[in-house]
Amino acid sequence: MSEYVIIGNGVASVGCIEGIRSSDKESGITVVSAENHFVYGRPLISYLLEGKTDIDHINYRPEDFYDQNNCKVLYGKKAVSIDKKSGKVVLDDGSALPFSSVCVAAGSCPFVPPFKGLEKVTNKFSFMTLDDANALGAAVTKESKVLIIGSGLIGLKCAEGIFEKVASITVCDLADRILPSIFDAECAGIMQKHLEKKGIKFILGNSASEFKENRAIMQDGSEIEFDVLVLAVGVRANVGLVKDLGGEVNRGIIVDEKMKTSIDDVYAAGDCTEGFDVSFGRKRVLALLPNAYMQGYTAGVNMAGGEKEQKDAIPMNSLGLFGLHAMTAGTYEGELYEEKGEDFIKRIFTKDNVLKGFIIIGKNERAGIYTSLIKNKVPLDTLDFEALRQGASTLIFSKEERKKIFGGLQ
Amino acid sequence: MKRVYVNEEWCLGCHLCEYNCAFACSGLKDMAEALKGKPIYPRIHIEGNESISYAVSCRHCTDPICVKSCISGAFSVKDGLVSIDQSKCVGCLTCVLVCPNGALALGETGVMQKCELCTKNECGTPACVTGCPNRAIVFEERGEQ
Ligand SMILES: Cc1cc2nc3c(=O)[nH]c(=O)nc-3n(C[C@H](O)[C@H](O)[C@H](O)COP(=O)(O)OP(=O)(O)OC[C@H]3O[C@@H](n4cnc5c(N)ncnc54)[C@H](O)[C@@H]3O)c2cc1C
Numbered sequence: 001m002s003e004y005v006i007i008g009n010g011v012a013s014v015g016c017i018e019g020i021r022s023s024d025k026e027s028g029i030t031v032v033s034a035e036n037h038f039v040y041g042r043p044l045i046s047y048l049l050e051g052k053t054d055i056d057h058i059n060y061r062p063e064d065f066y067d068q069n070n071c072k073v074l075y076g077k078k079a080v081s082i083d084k085k086s087g088k089v090v091l092d093d094g095s096a097l098p099f100s101s102v103c104v105a106a107g108s109c110p111f112v113p114p115f116k117g118l119e120k121v122t123n124k125f126s127f128m129t130l131d132d133a134n135a136l137g138a139a140v141t142k143e144s145k146v147l148i149i150g151s152g153l154i155g156l157k158c159a160e161g162i163f164e165k166v167a168s169i170t171v172c173d174l175a176d177r178i179l180p181s182i183f184d185a186e187c188a189g190i191m192q193k194h195l196e197k198k199g200i201k202f203i204l205g206n207s208a209s210e211f212k213e214n215r216a217i218m219q220d221g222s223e224i225e226f227d228v229l230v231l232a233v234g235v236r237a238n239v240g241l242v243k244d245l246g247g248e249v250n251r252g253i254i255v256d257e258k259m260k261t262s263i264d265d266v267y268a269a270g271d272c273t274e275g276f277d278v279s280f281g282r283k284r285v286l287a288l289l290p291n292a293y294m295q296g297y298t299a300g301v302n303m304a305g306g307e308k309e310q311k312d313a314i315p316m317n318s319l320g321l322f323g324l325h326a327m328t329a330g331t332y333e334g335e336l337y338e339e340k341g342e343d344f345i346k347r348i349f350t351k352d353n354v355l356k357g358f359i360i361i362g363k364n365e366r367a368g369i370y371t372s373l374i375k376n377k378v379p380l381d382t383l384d385f386e387a388l389r390q391g392a393s394t395l396i397f398s399k400e401e402r403k404k405i406f407g408g409l410q
Numbered sequence: 411m412k413r414v415y416v417n418e419e420w421c422l423g424c425h426l427c428e429y430n431c432a433f434a435c436s437g438l439k440d441m442a443e444a445l446k447g448k449p450i451y452p453r454i455h456i457e458g459n460e461s462i463s464y465a466v467s468c469r470h471c472t473d474p475i476c477v478k479s480c481i482s483g484a485f486s487v488k489d490g491l492v493s494i495d496q497s498k499c500v501g502c503l504t505c506v507l508v509c510p511n512g513a514l515a516l517g518e519t520g521v522m523q524k525c526e527l528c529t530k531n532e533c534g535t536p537a538c539v540t541g542c543p544n545r546a547i548v549f550e551e552r553g554e555q
Contacts, residue, residue: 015478041482047500053482057498060483290479290508297478318507327507364503366512392512393457394466399418405511406416406464408552 002027004303005089005097007079007241008105009033010042011289012270012296014061016103019300019308021069027304029071030097032089036076037130038063043289045133046161058130079106082241082266101303104253104261104268105296106238108287112231117211124229127158140166140228147171147216147226149208151178153319155232159200160321170224172203172216182317182328187359190345194324237272237285250274252285257309259299267303269295279314279330279356279374286315312375318364327364330357330374337389348389353380355388366392411490412551414454414527414536416465420546421456423463427538427547428452431467434528434537451518453525454538465538465547467525468492468513472554476505476514484522493526 004020006013009031017029040058047053066073078092082104088096110126118124125136136158140146144166148155151173159169171178177188178195192202203224208216216224237252248254248262252274259267259275270292274283291313301308316329324343334351344362348355348370355373369392373383380388388396394405403409429445431452436444454467474492477485484498485505499521505514506522517523527549528536539549 043481043502044500052500053498058482289481290475290504293478316507318502318504320502325503327503329507364506365515366509367507368505368509368514369512371507372510387459394511395457395459395462402418402464405469406418406466408413408415408554 002100004029005099005102012105012292015293015296016300019297020304024304031073034078046157049161101265108235108271111234111236146228148230150232170201174207176205198322258302267299269299326361418464430537430541479508
C-alpha cells in the first residue's frame with residue numbers, strides 16, 4: 001500500500017486524486033487544504049459576484065467526491081514543509097503526515113508590489129479566492145468608486161463581476177494595453193473599446209506609485225479617488241515547499257512530462273509549476289485551469305505507478321467580457337493570416353507547416369479545431385489550408401480523417 | 411457503447427436532424443409549438459460545402475477534453491456518455507476552445523448544451539437518427555469503448 005499526500009485542494013488536486021484512483025483504489029489519500037472550502041471552480045468567483053452562478057453551484061465536484069474517492073481532506077490546514085528524511089509532510093498545527101509520494105498542487109498567490117502607503121488603505125482586496133470574492137462583494141455598494149490595479153484577466157473578470165454593484169470602475173495598468181499577456185496591441189484595443197463602451201475607465205501606461213488613504217497618487221502625478229481598491233497586478237507560483245527542499249524551481253516548480261520535480265517522490269501540478277509549452281518550445285508557467293487538471297491527473301497516474309506523460313500543453317484562453325468573447329491559443333509567431341470586421345478580429349499564425357497560435361475576438365465557433373491543430377502539431381499540408389483560413393471546421397480534414405472522427409473508423 | 415455515426419456520402423444536407431434534435435430536446439409535445447417561427451438551437455448541425463455535407467454532434471470521446479477543461483465542473487462522463495449539468499455552466503466557452511471536432515455550441519439560454527444521445531428525453535434511439543431520411547446518421551456499436 002502507498003500513502004499519498006496532496007498539498008492544495010484546487011483543480012490540480014482533483015486531477016491528481018482522479019489520476020491516482022484510475023489505478024490505485026486502495027491506498028490512502030490525504031489532501032491538505034489551506035482554504036476552508038470544498039473544491040470550487042476558481043474562475044467562478046467573478047460569475048458568483050455577477051449572479052451568473054451561486055454558492056450551491058460552484059463546487060467543482062459533487063458533494064460526495066472525497067468519500068467516493070476515499071480521501072481525507074484537512075480543511076483550513078497548511079503544509080509548512082516536506083521532510084524527506086522522515087518522509088512526512090509537516091503541517092502548520094505541528095502534525096505530520098507520512099507519505100510514499102506527495103504532490104504539490106499549491107497554486108499561486110497574488111503578487112502585491114510594495115506600494116507606499118498601502119497599509120493605510122482599509123478597503124483593499126485581492127481577487128483569487130472565494131473568501132476574497134465574498135469580502136469584496138460585502139464591501140461594495142452602489143456608491144462605490146472602485147480602482148482596480150492590473151488589467152490582466154483577473155482584474156478585468158473582477159470588473160465584470162462587480163460592475164452592476166458599484167458606481168464606477170477604473171482600471172489602471174503599467175502596460176500600455178489591456179490583457180498584455182494574451183493580446184497584441186490591436187486586439188487589446190478592440191476589447192478595450194468594448195469595455196469602455198460599457199463604462200469601464202482605463203488608465204494605461206501608468207500605475208499607482210503611492211496611496212494616501214482613499215487616493216492613489218499615480219506615477220505621472222495625477223490622483224485617483226477611490227473607496228474600494230482591488231489589487232490584481234499579477235500572481236506568483238507557490239514554489240516554496242519544493243524550493244526549501246533544494247528542488248529545482250524557476251518562476252514555477254520545474255516538472256518533467258510526468259510531473260515529477262527534481263526531488264524523488266515529490267510531484268507538482270497546476271499553477272505552481274513550469275511545464276513544457278509545445279507551441280513555445282520551452283518551459284513556462286501555464287496558469288490555466290485545464291492545464292491544472294491535466295497536470296494533476298498526469299501526476300496522479302504516475303504516483304500510483306502508472307505511465308503517463310503530458311506532451312501537448314499550450315497556453316489557451318477563453319475570455320468573455322461583457323458579452324464580447326475572445327479566444328486565444330499558442331504563440332503568436334510566424335506568418336500571419338488575418339480577418340477583421342465589426343467587433344471581430346481573427347489572427348492565425350503559421351510556421352514550419354504547423355499552426356502556432358491564434359487570437360479570435362467574436363465569432364469563435366468551433367475554435368477548438370484550431371486549438372487541437374496547435375497542440376498536436378498537425379502538418380498543414382495534410383489539411384485543406386484554404387478551408388482552414390476561412391473558418392474552423394472539420395471540412396479542413398481529409399475524407400479519411402473525417403471517417404475516423406464521424407464514422408468511428410479506428 | 412452505441413454512438414451516433416455519420417456517413418457523408420449519404421447525407422442530403424436536408425437539416426432535418428437539426429429540427430428533430432431541437433424538438434426532441436425541447437421537452438414539448440407539439441413540434442410546431444417547439445419550432446415554428448423561432449430560431450432553433452439543435453445539438454447537431456450540418457457542415458459542408460458545395461460537394462459534401464454531414465452532421466456534426468458530440469463524439470463522446472473516450473478521453474473527453476471538454477470534461478477536463480470545464481472551469482465549473484459542469485461536464486461529466488458516465489459509462490462513456492459525456493453529459494453536462496447546465497445549472498453549473500456559466501457560458502465561458504472553454505469547452506468550445508478545446509473541442510477538437512467543433513461539436514459544441516451555446517444553447518438558447520446562453521449556457522452550453524450538448525448531444526447526450528437523447529438519454530434525457532423519451533426518444534430511446536436518438537431523434538437525429540430516427541428522423542434521417544437517408545440513413546446517413548446511424549446509432550451503432552462500432553468497437554470504440
Ligand atoms: C478570477 C480568476 C479567473 C480565472 N479564470 C480562468 C479562466 O477563465 N480559464 C482558465 O483556464 N483559468 C482561469 N483562472 C486560473 C485558474 O483558476 C487556475 O489556473 C486554476 O484554478 C489552478 O488550479 P490549481 O489547482 O493549480 O491551483 P489553485 O486553484 O490555486 O489551488 C491551490 C490551492 O492550494 C492551497 N495551498 C497553497 N499552499 C498550500 C499549503 N502550503 N498547504 C495547503 N494548501 C495550500 C491554496 O490555498 C489553494 O486553495 C482564473 C483565476 C482567477 C483567480
